[in-house]
Amino acid sequence: MLKLYNTLTKTKEEFKSINTGKVGMYVCGPTVYDFVHLGNIRAYTTPDILKRYLEYLGYEVRLIKNITDVGHLTDDDIAQGDSGDDKIEKKARLEKKSPADIAQFYEDDFREVENRMNILPAQYFPHATAHIPQMIKLITTLIEKDFAYEKNGNVFFSVTKFPAYGKLSGNTLENLKVGARLEEHPDKKNPWDFALWLKAPKEHLLKWESPWSIGYPGWHIECSAMSSEYLGDTFDIHTGGEDNIFPHHEAEIAQTECATGKKYVNYWLHTRHLKVDGTKMSKSKGNFYRLRDIEDKGYSPMTLRLLLLSSHRQTQLNFTWKAMDQAKSNLQKINDFILNLEALATAKEAETTFIITKYQENFESAMNDDLNTPLALSVLYELIADANKLLVNSALSSGDARKILALWKKINSVFGLRLFGQAEIPKELIELAEKRKNAKLDQNFEQSDKLRQKIESFGYIVEDLKDNNYLIKKQ
Numbered sequence: 001m002l003k004l005y006n007t008l009t010k011t012k013e014e015f016k017s018i019n020t021g022k023v024g025m026y027v028c029g030p031t032v033y034d035f036v037h038l039g040n041i042r043a044y045t046t047p048d049i050l051k052r053y054l055e056y057l058g059y060e061v062r063l064i065k066n067i068t069d070v071g072h073l074t075d076d077d078i079a080q081g082d083s084g085d086d087k088i089e090k091k092a093r094l095e096k097k098s099p100a101d102i103a104q105f106y107e108d109d110f111r112e113v114e115n116r117m118n119i120l121p122a123q124y125f126p127h128a129t130a131h132i133p134q135m136i137k138l139i140t141t142l143i144e145k146d147f148a149y150e151k152n153g154n155v156f157f158s159v160t161k162f163p164a165y166g167k168l169s170g171n172t173l174e175n176l177k178v179g180a181r182l183e184e185h186p187d188k189k190n191p192w193d194f195a196l197w198l199k200a201p202k203e204h205l206l207k208w209e210s211p212w213s214i215g216y217p218g219w220h221i222e223c224s225a226m227s228s229e230y231l232g233d234t235f236d237i238h239t240g241g242e243d244n245i246f247p248h249h250e251a252e253i254a255q256t257e258c259a260t261g262k263k264y265v266n267y268w269l270h271t272r273h274l275k276v277d278g279t280k281m282s283k284s285k286g287n288f289y290r291l292r293d294i295e296d297k298g299y300s301p302m303t304l305r306l307l308l309l310s311s312h313r314q315t316q317l318n319f320t321w322k323a324m325d326q327a328k329s330n331l332q333k334i335n336d337f338i339l340n341l342e343a344l345a346t347a348k349e350a351e352t353t354f355i356i357t358k359y360q361e362n363f364e365s366a367m368n369d370d371l372n373t374p375l376a377l378s379v380l381y382e383l384i385a386d387a388n389k390l391l392v393n394s395a396l397s398s399g400d401a402r403k404i405l406a407l408w409k410k411i412n413s414v415f416g417l418r419l420f421g422q423a424e425i426p427k428e429l430i431e432l433a434e435k436r437k438n439a440k441l442d443q444n445f446e447q448s449d450k451l452r453q454k455i456e457s458f459g460y461i462v463e464d465l466k467d468n469n470y471l472i473k474k475q
Contacts, residue, residue, distance in 0.1 A: 001014055001368055002014070002015040002053075002054075002057065002367075002368045003015065003368060003369060003370055004237075004267055004269060004370055004371070005269070005314060005370045006266075006267050006268055006269075007168060007245065007268040007269065007270050008167065008168055008265075008267075008268045012369075012370055013267070015267065017059065017236050018234065018235070018236055018266070021058065021059060021060060022059065022060045022061075022062070023054050023059045023060070023061045023062065023236045023237065024062050024064075024231040024232065024235035024236045024237070025047065025050070025051065025061055025062065025063045025064070025231075025235070025236060025237040025238075025239070026063075026064050026065075026066075026223070026226075026227040026230075026231060026235065026237070026238045026239070026265075027044070027047045027063065027064070027065040027066075027122065027238075027239050027240070028065075028066065028223060028238075028239070028240035028241075028244050028248070028249075029044075029065040029066045029067050029068065029110075029122075029125065030067065030068065030106070030107070030110045031068040031069075031087055031088070032067055032068065032069055032088065032102070032103045032104075032105075032106040032107040032110065033087040033088045033090070033091045033102060033103075033106060034087075034091070034106060035106065035109055035290050036109060036110050036113045036290065036291070037281065037288060037289060037290055038274055038276075038281065038289050038290070038291075038294075038304075038319060039241065039273060039274040039281060040241075041113065041117060041291065041304070041308070042241075042271055042274045042308050042313075042317060043239075043240065043241040043271045044114060044117075044119055045117065045119065045305065045308045045309075046239060046269065046271045046313045046371075047063065047065075047237075047239040047269070048119040048120055048416065049309070049371055049373060049414065049415075049416070050237070050239070050269065050371060051063050051120060052120065052413060052414045052415075052416060053367050053371060053414050055413070056367075056410070056413055056414050062123050062230075062231065063120075063122045063123055064122055064123065064124055064125075064126065064226070064227065064230045064231060065122035065124075065125055066125070066126050066127075066128065066222065066223060066226050066227075067103075067107055067125050067126065067127045067128065068128050068219070068222060069088060069099070069100075069103040069107075069127050069128050069129050070086065070088065070099075070128050070129050070206045070216055070217065070222075086099075086204075086206060086216070088102050088103055088206070089204070089205050089206055092205065098205075099205050099206055103129075113290075113291050116291060116301045117291070117301050117304070117305055118301070118302070118305065118416045118417070118418050119416075120416070124230060126226045126229070126230065128217070128222040128226070129206075131222070131225050131226050131229065132208050132217065134225040134226070134228075134229050135197075135217045135221050135222060135225040136197075136210050136211070137225075138221060138224060138225050138228070138255070138259055139155055139196045139197055139210075139217075139221060140211065141259045142157065142196065142255060142258060142259050143155065145258065145259070146158075146161065147161045147162065147255070147258040147259070148196055148255075149189065150197075150212050151187040152187050152199065152213075153197075153199030153212050153213025153214075153215060154185075154187045154195065154197065154198055154199050154212070154213070154215075155195070155196040155197040155212055156185075156187070156188050156189070156193040156194065156195055156196060157193055157194050157195075157196055157251070157254060157255050157258075158189065158193055159173065159190070159192045159193050159194070159254065160173065160190065160192075161258065162254045162257070162258055164253075164254075164257075165250065165254050166250065167253070168245060168246070168249055168250050168253055168268060169245045169246035169247075169249075169250045171246050171247075171250060173192060176192050194218065194220060194247065194251050195218035195220075196217070196218050196220075196221050196255070197210060197212055197213070197215055197216070197217055197218065197221075198215050198216060198217075198218065199212070199213035199214070199215040200213070200214055200215040200216055204216070219248065220247070220248055220251035220252055220255065221255060223248070223252050224252050224255050224256040224259075224264075227252075227256075228256065228260075233256075233260040233262045233264075234260075234262050234263050234264060234265070234266070235265060235266075236265075236266050236267060237265070237266070237267045237268075237269060238252075238264075238265040238267070238268050238269070239268075239269045239270070239271070240270060240271075241270065241271050241273070242270045242271065242272050242273060243273070244270065245270055249268065252264065253265070269313070270313075271313045271314075272313065272314060272315060272316045272317070273316055273317075274316070274317045274318075274319055275316060275317070275318050275319065276289065276318075276319045276320075277318070277319070277320055278318055281319075289319070291304070294324070297321070297324075299324050299328060300328075300331075300420070302331060302417050302418050302419075302420075303324060303327045303328045303331050304324070304327070305416065305417060306327045306330060306331050306377075306417060307319070307323055307324060307327040309373040309374070309376075309377055309415060310323075310327065310330075310373070310374055310377060311373075311374060312370075312371075312372060312373065312374055313371065314370070330381075331417070331419075333381075333384065334380070334384065334417070334419065335419045335420060337384045337387070337388065338405070338408060338419055340388075340391055340463065341387075341401040341404055341405050341408075342401075342405065344391070344396065344397075344398055344401040345398055345401040345402045345405060346398070347398035348398065349398065349399060350397035350398045350399045350400075351397060351399060352397060352399035352400050352402075352403050353397065353400065354387065354390065354396060354397075354400035354403065354404065356383075356403055356404060356407050359379055359380075359382070359383045359407065360407055360410070360411075362379045362382075363376050363379045363380070363411055366378075366379060367414065373415075376411075376414075376415075377415075380411060380415075383404070383407075387400075387404055394464075429455055429458060429460055429472060430472070432451050432454055432455050433451075433455060433462050433472055435451055436448050436451035436452055436455070436462065439451060455472070460472055
């Protein structure tokens with residue numbers, strides 16, 4: 001039974017989809033004005049693991065991940081999203097390019113990073129700029145129902161008309177009055193109202209015609225319009241980073257539920273921030289890392305993925321190079337284990353005695369507990385340790401190897417690790433290993449040891465497997 005911690009209810013709840021066997025899932029995707037960084041990658045890995053595990057359980061998952069290419073302002077955390085510059089337009093002016101060129105360039109980077117991280121693609125990546133009519137329709141409905149108002153071409157959502165405002169984040173109107181950094185907008189009835197549509201200045205590059213003005217949508221209305229378009233008025237799961245909880249997701253709930261009269265989302269899942277060496281990641285501190293920076297230091301994307309799996313989404317991950325070294329070592333251990341099994345599995349059919357049931361049950365128990373990937377990984381490491389003891393003593397059969405490989409395939413359909421396999425072995429080393437095998441068969445152990453030492457002098461080791469098989473690998 002899968003249980004998920006729901007940010008809305010602040011409890012772990014048994015997951016029940018709206019439609020039997022099917023799941024509708026929306027992921028807050030990137031605002032395409034800059035490169036994807038490690039914090040973003042962590043936030044996108046969480047829904048990937050969730051989607052993979054839901055499919056492991058037999059669900060058909062429809063995942064939608066939006067591309068924000070308009071309306072996300074630089075002061076998105078203050079003034080309820082109605083002040084500051086459009087992030088994409090600001091970057092376009094800085095680089096003397098069109099907003100479309102900027103958006104396409106950084107979307108391409110995002111797609112490439114997701115591919116290299118083995119994050120499964122969404123069924124659809126809707127772009128905000130392609131859904132302006134849906135946003136205008138939704139805003140019109142809110143005005144007609146008296147949940148929004150227009151003044152001087154600007155349209156705002158009236159927060160006081162939605163008594164449940166703050167139920168996701170805890171930022172109720174009373175709390176906002178005490179502590180939020182809010183600035184007055186001349187056209188707002190009260191400072192807590194947020195923008196649905198803003199009138200564009202003449203020099204603004206991103207603008208569309210609407211019933212109220214030539215302007216552009218607010219950031220929050222975009223996700224409500226796109227999620228409803230592809231998943232319906234109510235759907236199962238909405239994910240994002242913890243920074244999305246307020247004001248973005250809080251606003252989504254308010255405007256959507258007021259427009260439809262229905263519950264918006266059943267389960268809200270959020271991923272905690274990632275820190276670097278215990279501090280907030282920032283360009284000014286020189287600890288703002290992209291995937292390319294990781295690779296430049298000799299680490300693979302799968303090493304980073306394994307590190308992310310080693311920490312629960314509800315805990316703040318502290319990224320360090322020491323932690324990456326440990327993840328690299330663990331990935332090598334997994335890779336070597338699978339190589340050994342694959343070599344053994346090629347032998348003739350043999351009786352199986354290794355019991356794998358408990359490992360699968362423990363893996364599923366861990367994942368059912370709010371996607372506890374660190375615990376699920378520990379189950380894999382336990383399997384490796386137990387099987388390796390038998391491998392060393394030639395007590396694991398080829399049938400056992402095939403059975404464990406089948407379980408690994410199921411487990412890794414969730415973990416999503418691309419293993420690197422065996423590097424091509426120089427021909428002369430293969431010849432030395434064959435001579436060593438023959439020496440052992442002839443019981444010429446002195447010659448066998450000399451050949452082993454010669455192989456090691458090239459930086460390789462040879463491991464003996466069952467039925468006179470062997471494996472050559474880098475030291």
